[in-house]
Amino acid sequence: MDFVYTAAIIAFFVLTLGLVAGCAKLERKR
Amino acid sequence: MTGQAWFTLALFVAVLLALSFPLAIYMARIGDAAATGYIPIKGFAGKFERLIYRVSGINIAEDMAWTRYALAVLLFNALGVLVVYLLQRVQLWLPLNPQGMANVSPDSAFNTAVSFATNTNWQAYSGESTMSYFTQMAALAVQNFFSAATGIAVAFALIRGFARRSAQGIGNFWVDLTRSTLYILLPLSLLLSVIFMSQGAIQNFDAYKTATTLESLTYENPKVDAAGQPLKDAKGNPITETLTTHTQTLAMGPVASQEAIKMLGTNGGGFFNANSAHPYENPTPLTNFVQMLSIFLIPAALCFVFGRMVSDTRQGWAVLSAMTVIFVFMAVVAIAAEQQGNPILTHLGVDQSHTAMQAGGNMEGKESRFGIVASALFATITTGASCGAVNAAHDSFTPLGGLVPMWLIQLGEVVFGGVGSGLYGMLIFAIMAVFIAGLMIGRTPEYIGKKIESFEMKMTSIVILVTPFLALVGTAVAAMTEQGRLGIANPGAHGFSEILYAVSSAANNNGSAFAGLSANTPFYNSLLAVVMWFGRYAFIVPVLAIAGSLAKKKRIEATAGTLPTHGPLFVAMLVGTVVLVGALTYVPALALGPVIEQLQMLAAQ
Numbered sequence: 001m002d003f004v005y006t007a008a009i010i011a012f013f014v015l016t017l018g019l020v021a022g023c024a025k026l027e028r029k030r
Numbered sequence: 031m032t033g034q035a036w037f038t039l040a041l042f043v044a045v046l047l048a049l050s051f052p053l054a055i056y057m058a059r060i061g062d063a064a065a066t067g068y069i070p071i072k073g074f075a076g077k078f079e080r081l082i083y084r085v086s087g088i089n090i091a092e093d094m095a096w097t098r099y100a101l102a103v104l105l106f107n108a109l110g111v112l113v114v115y116l117l118q119r120v121q122l123w124l125p126l127n128p129q130g131m132a133n134v135s136p137d138s139a140f141n142t143a144v145s146f147a148t149n150t151n152w153q154a155y156s157g158e159s160t161m162s163y164f165t166q167m168a169a170l171a172v173q174n175f176f177s178a179a180t181g182i183a184v185a186f187a188l189i190r191g192f193a194r195r196s197a198q199g200i201g202n203f204w205v206d207l208t209r210s211t212l213y214i215l216l217p218l219s220l221l222l223s224v225i226f227m228s229q230g231a232i233q234n235f236d237a238y239k240t241a242t243t244l245e246s247l248t249y250e251n252p253k254v255d256a257a258g259q260p261l262k263d264a265k266g267n268p269i270t271e272t273l274t275t276h277t278q279t280l281a282m283g284p285v286a287s288q289e290a291i292k293m294l295g296t297n298g299g300g301f302f303n304a305n306s307a308h309p310y311e312n313p314t315p316l317t318n319f320v321q322m323l324s325i326f327l328i329p330a331a332l333c334f335v336f337g338r339m340v341s342d343t344r345q346g347w348a349v350l351s352a353m354t355v356i357f358v359f360m361a362v363v364a365i366a367a368e369q370q371g372n373p374i375l376t377h378l379g380v381d382q383s384h385t386a387m388q389a390g391g392n393m394e395g396k397e398s399r400f401g402i403v404a405s406a407l408f409a410t411i412t413t414g415a416s417c418g419a420v421n422a423a424h425d426s427f428t429p430l431g432g433l434v435p436m437w438l439i440q441l442g443e444v445v446f447g448g449v450g451s452g453l454y455g456m457l458i459f460a461i462m463a464v465f466i467a468g469l470m471i472g473r474t475p476e477y478i479g480k481k482i483e484s485f486e487m488k489m490t491s492i493v494i495l496v497t498p499f500l501a502l503v504g505t506a507v508a509a510m511t512e513q514g515r516l517g518i519a520n521p522g523a524h525g526f527s528e529i530l531y532a533v534s535s536a537a538n539n540n541g542s543a544f545a546g547l548s549a550n551t552p553f554y555n556s557l558l559a560v561v562m563w564f565g566r567y568a569f570i571v572p573v574l575a576i577a578g579s580l581a582k583k584k585r586i587e588a589t590a591g592t593l594p595t596h597g598p599l600f601v602a603m604l605v606g607t608v609v610l611v612g613a614l615t616y617v618p619a620l621a622l623g624p625v626i627e628q629l630q631m632l633a634a635q
Contacts, residue, residue: 001136002119008140008559009115013108016567020100023489023575030485 032384035365035403042319042407043354046326053327054334054346060209061186061339071213082208093199096578099187100571102203103180107147107567110173114143117169118161122258127162128237132258134160141555146170148566149177149448151292151299151418151541152532152558154550158281158302163235170299171288175219178295178328179210181450184570185332186210188454189339191577192478195585200577214328215295222290222324230313231286239280246276265516266551285310293324296448298418298541306408306421307397318400318421322408325417329353329446332453340478344596349456352604353414356445360434361410367431368392368406377635395426406431413438416448418541425528425544429627432544433620436531439540440620441612442497448539454573456604458493460595461486461576463607467593476592479585486579489572496568497537498615500561504533505619513553519546523630527623532558534616537565 059070069076069090083090094102117124118139122132134142138155145152146169157166183206190200227233250270253261261269285301289311292299306312306321330350337346369391371382384390389401396405405422412419413435424435438445444455461475461482468475468482475482508514508529518525528547535542536558543549549558594600 005115005136005140006112008556009108009111009143012111012144012560012563012567013104016104016564016571017101019568019571020097020104023492023572024097026488027485027575027579030483 031362031366032369032403035369038403038407039358039361039365042322043358046323046330049323050327050330051334054331054338057214057328057331058335058338060213061189061206061335070209075212079208079212082212083204086204088202088204088208090202090205092202093197094202095198096187096200096574096581099200099203099578100574103184103570103574104567106176106203106207107180110147110176111143114146114169114173115139117165118142121162121165124162124164126164126167126235128235129162131160131162131165132254134165135259137552137555138550141559142170144559144562145541146173146297146299147177148539148562149181149295149297149416149451150536150539150562150566151297152536152543152562153299153303153541154555154558156303157300158238158283163283166288166301167284171291174288174291174295174297174299175211175215176207178215178291178297178449179207181296181448182210182214182328182332183207183450184573185336185450185453186339188457188573188577189336191580192457192480193340194581196583197581200574200581215291218294218324218327219287219290222294222320223286225320226286226289226313226317229317230309231289231317232282232310233284233286234282235284236282238282241278241280243276243278246274247278248272248274260550262551266513266548266553281310289321290324292419293321293417294328294449296325296329296415296417296452298412298416298420300419306419309399312421315400315404318404318408321419321421322404322411325411325415325419326446328449329415329452332450336453336457342478342596345478348596348601348604349453349460351601352608353444353446353452353456355601355605356441356608357410357414360414360438360445361407364406364410364427364431364434365403367428367434368396368402370428372428372631373635374631392426392428392431395423397421409435410438411446412542413540414443414445414447416443416451416539416541418535420542423545424531424542425546429624429631432527432531433624433628435542436527436534436544436624437612437616437620439531439534439538439542440498440501440616441608442494443538443540444608451539451569455493455569456608458490458573458576459608459611460604461490462494462611463600463603464593464595465490466607467603471591471593473591476586476588477595479587480580480583481586486576489576489579492572493569494611497565500565501530501534501537502615502619504537504557504561505530508533508554508557511553513551514557517548517551517554519548523623523626527627530619530623533561536561539566 118134187200333350337343464475531544
């Protein structure tokens with residue numbers, strides 16, 4: 001289970017980075 | 031409302047304002063300095079700060095764009111989650127564990143790690159029977175500091191967005207984090223720890239003590255497996271055995287030091303399960319008052335910091351006024367509801383009036399040392415801020431009294447709010463308010479001399495929608511699945527209230543709970559961890575994006591067509607925006623929980 005939860009934490013981080021990238025893209029588009 | 035209730039409330043607000051103003055002058059110096067790249071404090075502290083940067087390889091002259099700032103926030107906090115998870119999983123083999131606490135189960139460790147890094151401090155575990163002293167200090171207390179410092183850093187970044195003109199950067203996260211911890215949180219925590227210790231809060235590394243009681247006691251004891259993990263039945267409830275004893279175990283530990291940052295950092299995670307209702311955490315009425323003050327101290331000061339850093343102190347007063355108006359109203363409702371008591375009992379002939387001989391009202395779930403006023407006021411403060419510390423069982427409040435803390439959480443933790451997060455949350459509502467005003471009068475909205483355009487409104491929409499989405503969808507998932515419903519102890523509307531409160535608390539990073547929900551299960555531990563993480567960082571990222579976008583803009587001078595954002599009209603608009611957005615988003619869900627409970631109570635008379 002440790003592997004699953006560690007992977008989940010990394011996935012949280014990556015998904016939120018995706019939000020940063022999405023917001024940055026929106027900013028460039030305006 | 032009794033005279034004592036009005037006096038306590040007035041005294042609280044007066045002392046809060048008196049303390050937060052001078053603190054703000056000091057904090058603004060720290061926030062301003064972080065933008066200019068020099069060391070604001072001379073002497074040993076300044077040298078220590080330089081040493082931290084040298085060892086960490088941080089360039090304090092670097093002015094970060096918002097994307098880089100966000101990356102640093104996310105990286106630092108994700109690493110924090112991993113470290114806290116690891117420490118809990120190996121605590122049995124680490125020092126400072128005189129009770130031989132077992133390693134924390136994976137799902138509970140995951141939930142707790144996310145909970146403390148996100149400043150939520152939702153606790154599905156009982157501290158005194160789960161965590162070693164090392165875990166409490168090196169994992170949980172450290173995150174109490176860093177999560178609060180992260181909030182202050184993001185608030186500084188957003189303020190700089192308003193204050194700067196045509197700038198590319200919003201500050202340096204590592205510098206903001208270091209200075210918030212070193213110069214604001216650490217000294218205040220040290221001072222507060224000493225005050226708590228002087229009043230009787232304990233601070234030691236002793237093994238738990240055993241006291242002989244005058245009477246024997248029969249109780250239900252949770253059973254554990256060979257690995258020390260609690261055994262649970264199919265519903266997820268702990269399996270217990272009936273035991274009789276004439277001794278009592280007194281839990282020990284470094285409590286006072288953790289208590290200070292728990293309140294100052296609006297963290298709220300108690301050393302003990304009973305939190306601030308435990309006499310070792312909150313020994314006297316004086317510490318109770320100081321604890322309430324310390325929850326709001328930094329959030330209130332940050333309003334003044336905002337005014338000072340944008341060079342218009344009236345703006346800070348306006349934001350503070352809006353927060354205070356909502357807070358006082360909600361406190362009055364909560365205190366009055368609890369002092370009124372349960373009308374069903376009145377109908378049965380029970381005298382619930384407040385007299386010299388009895389507290390009156392609804393004493394269920396209250397700490398009898400503090401009574402109704404100090405309990406209902408504490409509940410309003412801890413949920414207006416994203417603290418989550420409790421000195422009473424919110425679950426035992428009257429339906430209306432329980433609705434107040436739940437709704438304050440759902441408003442987005444902006445009524446003073448969390449350390450940093452309260453201010454940046456309220457400033458987002460301020461942007462929304464000027465946008466609505468702009469629509470009304472047909473002008474491009476402006477706030478603090480910055481034009482609010484489509485990108486800022488898109489980011490504002492994400493901020494406003496993300497936490498209700500997480501709270502309401504999370505509640506729906508829990509209410510619709512077998513695993514979610516198994517955790518409910520009370521059937522009917524109150525059971526729904528327990529789920530709604532828990533998921534709202536997680537999404538808005540509060541951390542308090544209605545008791546009665548068995549949440550230490552893999553289902554709730556995982557669901558709430560997801561909600562806590564995205565409730566924190568999917569909120570912070572667009573806030574930083576707004577900061578970055580505003581910093582790049584010129585600051586325009588106010589004209590005759592500019593909406594003044596420092597007067598009573600704007601304060602009323604801001605209050606209206608917060609309340610309407612909160613009401614429209616959550617009233618349907620509240621109608622299924624506390625509103626039905628209130629109607630059921632009135633109908634049963």
